[in-house]
Amino acid sequence: MTKMKYRDGLRTALREEMLRDDAVFCVGEGIGERGGSYKVTEGLIAEFGAGRVIDTPLSEAGFVGLGVGAAIAGQRPVVEMLFIDFLMLAMDQVVNQAAKYRFMSGGEGRVPLVVRTQGGAGNSLAGQHSQSLEGLFYHVPGLKVVMPSTPRDAKGLLKAAIRDDDPVIFIEHKLLYMTEGEVPDEDDVIPLGQAEIKRAGTDVTLVTWSHMTLKSLQAAEELAADGISVEVIDLRTLVPMDIECVLASVRRTGHLVVAQEAIKRGGVGSDVAAMVAERAFESLRAPIVRVAGLNTVIPFNLTLEKSTVPQVADIVAGVRSVLA
Amino acid sequence: MSEIGAGLLEAMYETAATIRLFEQRAIEQYRLGNIRGYLHPYLGQEAIAVGSIAALEPDDYIVSTHRGHGHAIAKGHDPSRMMAELFGKEAGYCRGRGGSMHVASRSVRNLGANGVVAGGLGIATGAALAIKQRGGSELIVAFCSDGASANGMWHESLNLAAIWDLPVIFVLENNQYAVSTPIRDSARVEHLSSRAAGYGIPGLTVDGNDAAIVYGAMQEPIRRARAGEGPTLIECMTFRHGGHHVNDPGLYLPADQLASWKARDPLILLRARLARAGVDGPAVDEIDARVERLLDEAVEFATNSPDPSVEAFLAEIAAGEFGAGAEASGADR
Numbered sequence: 001m002t003k004m005k006y007r008d009g010l011r012t013a014l015r016e017e018m019l020r021d022d023a024v025f026c027v028g029e030g031i032g033e034r035g036g037s038y039k040v041t042e043g044l045i046a047e048f049g050a051g052r053v054i055d056t057p058l059s060e061a062g063f064v065g066l067g068v069g070a071a072i073a074g075q076r077p078v079v080e081m082l083f084i085d086f087l088m089l090a091m092d093q094v095v096n097q098a099a100k101y102r103f104m105s106g107g108e109g110r111v112p113l114v115v116r117t118q119g120g121a122g123n124s125l126a127g128q129h130s131q132s133l134e135g136l137f138y139h140v141p142g143l144k145v146v147m148p149s150t151p152r153d154a155k156g157l158l159k160a161a162i163r164d165d166d167p168v169i170f171i172e173h174k175l176l177y178m179t180e181g182e183v184p185d186e187d188d189v190i191p192l193g194q195a196e197i198k199r200a201g202t203d204v205t206l207v208t209w210s211h212m213t214l215k216s217l218q219a220a221e222e223l224a225a226d227g228i229s230v231e232v233i234d235l236r237t238l239v240p241m242d243i244e245c246v247l248a249s250v251r252r253t254g255h256l257v258v259a260q261e262a263i264k265r266g267g268v269g270s271d272v273a274a275m276v277a278e279r280a281f282e283s284l285r286a287p288i289v290r291v292a293g294l295n296t297v298i299p300f301n302l303t304l305e306k307s308t309v310p311q312v313a314d315i316v317a318g319v320r321s322v323l324a
Numbered sequence: 325m326s327e328i329g330a331g332l333l334e335a336m337y338e339t340a341a342t343i344r345l346f347e348q349r350a351i352e353q354y355r356l357g358n359i360r361g362y363l364h365p366y367l368g369q370e371a372i373a374v375g376s377i378a379a380l381e382p383d384d385y386i387v388s389t390h391r392g393h394g395h396a397i398a399k400g401h402d403p404s405r406m407m408a409e410l411f412g413k414e415a416g417y418c419r420g421r422g423g424s425m426h427v428a429s430r431s432v433r434n435l436g437a438n439g440v441v442a443g444g445l446g447i448a449t450g451a452a453l454a455i456k457q458r459g460g461s462e463l464i465v466a467f468c469s470d471g472a473s474a475n476g477m478w479h480e481s482l483n484l485a486a487i488w489d490l491p492v493i494f495v496l497e498n499n500q501y502a503v504s505t506p507i508r509d510s511a512r513v514e515h516l517s518s519r520a521a522g523y524g525i526p527g528l529t530v531d532g533n534d535a536a537i538v539y540g541a542m543q544e545p546i547r548r549a550r551a552g553e554g555p556t557l558i559e560c561m562t563f564r565h566g567g568h569h570v571n572d573p574g575l576y577l578p579a580d581q582l583a584s585w586k587a588r589d590p591l592i593l594l595r596a597r598l599a600r601a602g603v604d605g606p607a608v609d610e611i612d613a614r615v616e617r618l619l620d621e622a623v624e625f626a627t628n629s630p631d632p633s634v635e636a637f638l639a640e641i642a643a644g645e646f647g648a649g650a651e652a653s654g655a656d657r
Contacts, residue, residue, distance in 0.1 A: 025457065057487070060480055062480025066447015072435055073385070073454035092477070096440050097447065104426040105436065106419035133656060233453070 002185055009151035009176040010116075013158035016187065017154060018048055021076060023128040024162055025052040027063055028080030028116075030083060037082055037195040038118065038177045046275055064090035064115065068098045068167075071113040076162055084126050084171060099142030108305040110165045114158070118172040120211055121298045121309045125174075128303070131201050132262035134210075137169040138271070139240050144192055145238040149213035151181040153236055154188030173211040193240035197249070201231035202246045204319050205249040207272055208259040212310065216259050219315035230300040230319060245279045255322045256283035259315050264292035270300035273297060291318040328536050334611065336378050336535045337594045341372040341615045343394040344591060346403050349619050350393070350410055354525035354570050358627065359410045363424050366394035368533075369497055371590035373398040375538025376465055376495050376558075379546060385451050385464040387431045387444040390425045391497075395467055400432040403618055404625035412631035419589030420632045435464075441502075442468060442475035445494075449481050452490035456552075463491035465551040466631040471502030473516050482557065486523040489554035493545045496559045497532060503568045504576045517559035525555050532560025533590050536597055565589075 001023055004012070013255040017024045025048075032055040035042030045053040056063040060081065067079040081087045087094065092117065101109045108249055137145050146168055150152040154172070161168040199220050200215060208216040213234045220230035231249050235241060250256050256276050258269035273288045294308045347365040366373070373394035377386065388395040396406060401417065409416025410424050417427050428436030435451055438444035448466035457461050472478045473496060474588050486490045496516055500507045513519060520527025528547075531539045538560055545556035563585035567574030598608060 059480040062484050066450040069447035069450020070454045071453035075454045104422040105428045107422050
């Protein structure tokens with residue numbers, strides 16, 4: 001085990017996968033000498049050269065499309081998209097090209113593409129640099145969606161994403177890059193589609209992912225002081241989703257709270273709630289509670305921004321309300 | 325232009341005639357209700373696919389467009405399995421999952437037609453990057469259109485290919501209409517090929533109805549691409565023989581313009597070249613008869629092929645194939 005930052009976990013995964021497989025390469029804006037805005041690719045160009053750590057012009061559709069084509073032709077590109085907000089410039093390439101190629105070619109084609117990107121609020125970056133847009137990708141058949149919350153998960157899930165034969169939207173969170181945690185030194189590949197119980201509990205199941213996992217764990221700690229035992233499930237991958245883990249937990253606790261940073265309407269949390277209602281309704285002892293971002297554009301002012309995104313107190317309140 | 329031998333001319337004529345008859349038969353079958361959805365005939369543009377692909381090696385790649393039957397046939401797709409795909413049959417290239425606008429096959433290195441204009445150009449630059457990273461000598465022809473040249477993806481892809489010297493040849497089929505909008509209403513430049521200068525690459529405009537001219541125009545771009553000198557834009561002037569798709573009568577196409585282009589039909593020009601090369605009528609008739617048999621077989625094959633099984637399809641979905649990972653998410657995912 002080595003203690004490292006989330007961004008170092010990501011870099012370790014990239015480096016190890018590039019050493020393991022010549023077909024793996026990175027492409028994106030300012031990822032070479034600059035090392036990427038969040039320093040995830042720092043040092044990789046020195047080790048692997050500009051042929052495998054490729055700086056692009058600001059042509060988001062162009063270089064995501066390039067990733068799709070390289071993947072179809074047998075390479076394993078890891079495209080870095082600086083902000084998930086900018087991925088909107090390449091939606092045709094993600095939704096109409098990458099997601100559909102395998103299916104529409106009758107199963108013959110493969111698109112082993114990873115699009116690494118980051119989202120979320122918290123740095124006062126305003127409406128076009130702070131969104132939580134995982135729901136858009138969650139909705140499209142043919143895409144896998146991964147959202148790690150810890151350095152270990154970042155490394156292990158990125159390795160799995162790179163080795164996967166289908167397109168993966170790998171969504172990091174801007175507030176996680178500097179967080180630290182223990183990461184196994186070995187080739188620790190975490191399979192896509194496995195949630196993790198980050199804290200075991202008996203009274204309430206709290207389902208979450210990405211940065212909201214950290215807030216949920218804090219909320220669980222606070223509630224423990226009042227004798228409330230919260231089980232925190234980090235979904236880790238949204239597609240494929242380990243709903244069985246959630247269902248099993250709800251059958252034990254009888255209560256479900258879902259905490260997401262994205263707005264409530266049409267969100268992944270709503271889908272989790274619906275699946276639990278469909279399949280474990282008889283286990284529920286109270287209505288499901290969703291804790292989610294407000295229905296608004298993310299504001300610039302930091303105080304206003306905080307008011308739009310669930311805070312620890314909101315999650316605590318959500319858990320208390322489901323037990324009330 | 326280097327002289328083209330009678331053998332190559334015959335081969336190009338046979339391919340062009342195959343495309344022509346494939347489209348005619350497909351339209352017939354569409355009218356009979358055996359083909360559904362959208363069908364974008366390549367009628368009138370055959371010389372571009374034929375001339376450009378004849379200049380390639382089998383290991384070279386293409387990406388195609390929504391008007392892609394001609395590219396596919398010229399690249400070596402079997403017309404029977406093509407027709408089966410248009411019919412939506414299991415024996416089609418995409419097992420009836422893709423249809424006319426998504427025909428692709430690794431076996432002939434066609435990375436696929438595309439339902440989005442300019443949407444496939446990233447696949448072309450990406451495949452070219454893959455070739456370069458692996459140190460290969462192959463190249464990729466990216467078919468695109470005058471319509472595509474108005475799209476950002478076209479510009480971004482030309483630029484990326486240019487800055488990284490990627491082995492791509494952009495073959496722009498200028499049939500002068502983007503659906504119903506004439507090119508004079510969507511571009512200020514006289515020749516779309518002049519836009520190549522904006523990306524620092526060579527661009528040329530050629531007669532796209534003469535397969536031999538297209539073939540000749542490919543030679544220097546191919547040399548450049550294989551030598552690692554980067555992409556070229558070739559604009560091939562042509563004209564559709566009908567509307568945008570099979571249900572569009574194309575009434576907006578000026579009759580005199582259509583007539584003058586039809587007088588220079590790619591097959592007429594190829595037959596004239598064959599005659600000059602000493603290939604006489606009976607030899608051409610023999611090719612025509614062979615093409616006729618090939619397309620009779622194709623229609624028969626498509627007609628008699630079974631539909632995909634719904635049960636097998638639903639099982640694939642439940643197993644998570646093509647839907648990304650249903651396997652871990654329960655049957656309803």
